[in-house]
Amino acid sequence: MPNYRRAWVQGGTYFFTVTLRDRRSNLLVREIDRLRRVIAQTKLNHPFHIDAWVVLPEHMHCLWTLPPGDADFATRWKVIKSGFARRIPQGESRSIEQQIRGQRGIWQARYWEHLIRDKTDYQRHFDYIHINPVKHGWVTAVKDWPYSTFHRAVAKGIYTNDWAGDLLLNVRAAERR
Incomplete structure (x- = not known):
């Protein structure tokens, strides 16, 4: 089993990317109200501050x-991923391993996590989050x-x-690492 290295900083600020298994799906926006309810409930039981989303x-x-x-x-x-999956009707394709384990096939197994290092890193990720719908062509x-x-x-x-008047400039700035 892989040994993923995570940065565990108490009180830290983190950037995450979480993805559906089916990259052609529109499930997250189609079920946005369910997702929001799961996130709100999670925040009640496991508090955190949403800086950007x-x-x-x-x-x-x-x-x-x-x-x-x-x-x-x-x-x-x-909690968020399992809570959302429990509230969605079944019907997605599942691998044999997922079927054997009784797992849903909604989410990719892992997620991307990045510990924010400083104010510049924070601002780049904050901007990147907000420009993303334009970057992917969902809106102009x-x-x-x-x-x-x-x-x-x-x-x-x-x-x-x-x-975000100069979209290319903002996207490139956010993607620099």
């Missing part, structure tokens, strides 16, 4: 800040994607409603 049809990106003394993002993702203006914390960021004065 975007839900696309088949994947999502988010920035979370965990509470002081807590580094357990893995439990939160397990960030403000037009409804499943994003972009609108909350505008209300807080972090962005203007017409943010």
